[in-house]
Amino acid sequence: MGPLQIKDILQTAPENQSVVVKGWVRTKRESKNAIFIALNDGSTINNIQVVAEPGQFSAELLLTVTTGSCLKVTGELIASQGAGQTVEVKISDIEVYGTADPEEYPLQPKKHSLEFLREIAHLRPRTNTFSAILRIRHALAFAVHQYFNDKGFFYLHTPVITASDAEGAGEMFRVTTLDLNNLPRTEEGAINFKEDFFGREANLTVSGQLEGELGAMALSKIYTFGPTFRAENSNTTRHLAEFWMIEPEMAFFELEDNMDLAEDFVKKVITYALINCKDDLNFLQNRLTEEEKNKPQNERSLPLLEKLAFVVDNPFERLTYTEAIDILLKSKPHKEGKFQFPVGWGIDLSSEHERYLVEKHFKKPVILTNYPREIKSFYMKLDEDGKTVRAMDVLFPGIGEIIGGSQREESYEKLLGRVKEIGIDPENLWWYLETRKFGTAPHSGFGLGFERLVQFVTGMGNIRDVIPFPRYPKSAEF
RNA sequence: UCCCGAAUAGCUCAGCCGGUUAGAGCAUCUGACUGUUAAUCAGAGGGUCGCUGGUUCGAGCCCAGCUUCGGGAGCCA
Numbered sequence: 115m116g117p118l119q120i121k122d123i124l125q126t127a128p129e130n131q132s133v134v135v136k137g138w139v140r141t142k143r144e145s146k147n148a149i150f151i152a153l154n155d156g157s158t159i160n161n162i163q164v165v166a167e168p169g170q171f172s173a174e175l176l177l178t179v180t181t182g183s184c185l186k187v188t189g190e191l192i193a194s195q196g197a198g199q200t201v202e203v204k205i206s207d208i209e210v211y212g213t214a215d216p217e218e219y220p221l222q223p224k225k226h227s228l229e230f231l232r233e234i235a236h237l238r239p240r241t242n243t244f245s246a247i248l249r250i251r252h253a254l255a256f257a258v259h260q261y262f263n264d265k266g267f268f269y270l271h272t273p274v275i276t277a278s279d280a281e282g283a284g285e286m287f288r289v290t291t292l293d294l295n296n297l298p299r300t301e302e303g304a305i306n307f308k309e310d311f312f313g314r315e316a317n318l319t320v321s322g323q324l325e326g327e328l329g330a331m332a333l334s335k336i337y338t339f340g341p342t343f344r345a346e347n348s349n350t351t352r353h354l355a356e357f358w359m360i361e362p363e364m365a366f367f368e369l370e371d372n373m374d375l376a377e378d379f380v381k382k383v384i385t386y387a388l389i390n391c392k393d394d395l396n397f398l399q400n401r402l403t404e405e406e407k408n409k410p411q412n413e414r415s416l417p418l419l420e421k422l423a424f425v426v427d428n429p430f431e432r433l434t435y436t437e438a439i440d441i442l443l444k445s446k447p448h449k450e451g452k453f454q455f456p457v458g459w460g461i462d463l464s465s466e467h468e469r470y471l472v473e474k475h476f477k478k479p480v481i482l483t484n485y486p487r488e489i490k491s492f493y494m495k496l497d498e499d500g501k502t503v504r505a506m507d508v509l510f511p512g513i514g515e516i517i518g519g520s521q522r523e524e525s526y527e528k529l530l531g532r533v534k535e536i537g538i539d540p541e542n543l544w545w546y547l548e549t550r551k552f553g554t555a556p557h558s559g560f561g562l563g564f565e566r567l568v569q570f571v572t573g574m575g576n577i578r579d580v581i582p583f584p585r586y587p588k589s590a591e592f
Numbered sequence: 593u594c595c596c597g598a599a600u601a602g603c604u605c606a607g608c609c610g611g612u613u614a615g616a617g618c619a620u621c622u623g624a625c626u627g628u629u630a631a632u633c634a635g636a637g638g639g640u641c642g643c644u645g646g647u648u649c650g651a652g653c654c655c656a657g658c659u660u661c662g663g664g665a666g667c668c669a
Contacts (some may be wrong), residue, residue: 116598140630141625141629141630141631143627143628143629143630143631144628145625145626145627145628145631146627147624147626147627148626148627148628149626149628150606150627150629150631152629152630161629163628163629165627165628180620181619181630195627196625196627196628196629196630197627197629197632198629199627199629216602216619216620216621217602217620217621218602219602220602220603222603222618222619222620222630223618223619223630224600224604224618224619224630225603225604225618225630226603226604227604228601229661229662232661233661284667284668284669285667295618297655321669344667344668346593346667346668347593347667348593348666348668349593350663350664350665350666350667350668351663351664352668352669353667353668353669354669355669359669360669384658454665455665464665464666465664465665465666466665482614512668513669514668515668515669516669517669518668518669561669562669563668563669564612564669565669566599567669576662586662
């Protein structure tokens, strides 16, 4: 079952037992009486110190043990004489699996900027920061599945390729096998997609929600967790062209149940990371604190662990869109004309408005509900007044909208009306509309951008740093 | 896509009013020293100043275009 992981060896009581350690060299320090090598295998942020005596190995061999090289070390696990660690390995044999020429290997023992590391995304998982992020990302993904499984949800695999062009969630990437240099044409001169692979136009999915609803109308509670694609030319710290979305969809859930679930879900998943990723979160917290040292006291943010504990321990603020507009209208920045965009009932809240509510006014996560129908999607259930819909957005400090959801319109007539109203051909959505025709039921769901969650938990400022190989405009190198 | 800023050594940056041989710290290499903790001290090597064009006796520096990167906005998750 493979070698022992460094994570486990570090927990083992030293009894001079023989051990084999495999990992990548972080640093090597040579002195008259001992040579110290810090090895890391990614199982933990902590390194294991392996120690050799000078003269024990040839100079030629030691020259190949450099930062970034990969070693197999055999030796004895002993109590460390030094102060920085409790155990270490007294080396009896070294095998160099792979060298890393220090003149070429870009990850030398020094600080590197996140921008530089983005250019070497194939190597950045070997850094403390990125290995910590990737371990936390894994823990969160695991916690997502565990949470839903415990609550009786079924994991539904919705398609990555869709022929539906009516989801309206954003620009889509086209999927085709047509020869772009020799496109088949109809008699009218248009591209003839009947000759394409699927016999029609196809795209990468922008959301699994519509298919998710089909699942909920049979299994009651389902969730999706898969890649999602948006071809928008978005260049921000909060958007990716390829990201992972979690979309639970529940029959017999109304808006309040939906909010309760969203809040409980986020809290439980963050709690899992707090319990299981202590070392990594501590490392990231120290990194952030170090980064903010130069900022004036009043601009510094809460230490990462305190921020996460605060979110887990306090109820989210819930209010309607209409109430939020009232608060904004009474706010100081509005009265002083500091907002770039005007405030008024019916507007789509912009980042500055959301930030004011979350970061200045309430100073905690906020759930906004009952938005005007005009600024929300066609599938959201109309309120009695006919003006607003049963939508909910969960807003987080720093990253803005982390969750968008709603109670869905279950009335066939009303949904059909909305579909026509926004100019979608009902023919394209016949299968979706039939869920309302046959055994319709009140139901709700939401979508959560996984990377935004990872961003919040790790405290990373740029979403491109919380996914191993980010996809964004002009970037698909790795 | 829009606004603002940036691009100089492997990395992070400085480079004065446009002037003669482009600097620092870190990293790397060499030596010294030391049960060391991203060790310490000394020395050395390392540059097509993003690309294209322009202004000028002379451009890392000024101007234009392009490319890429960063921050903000829009779109959203």
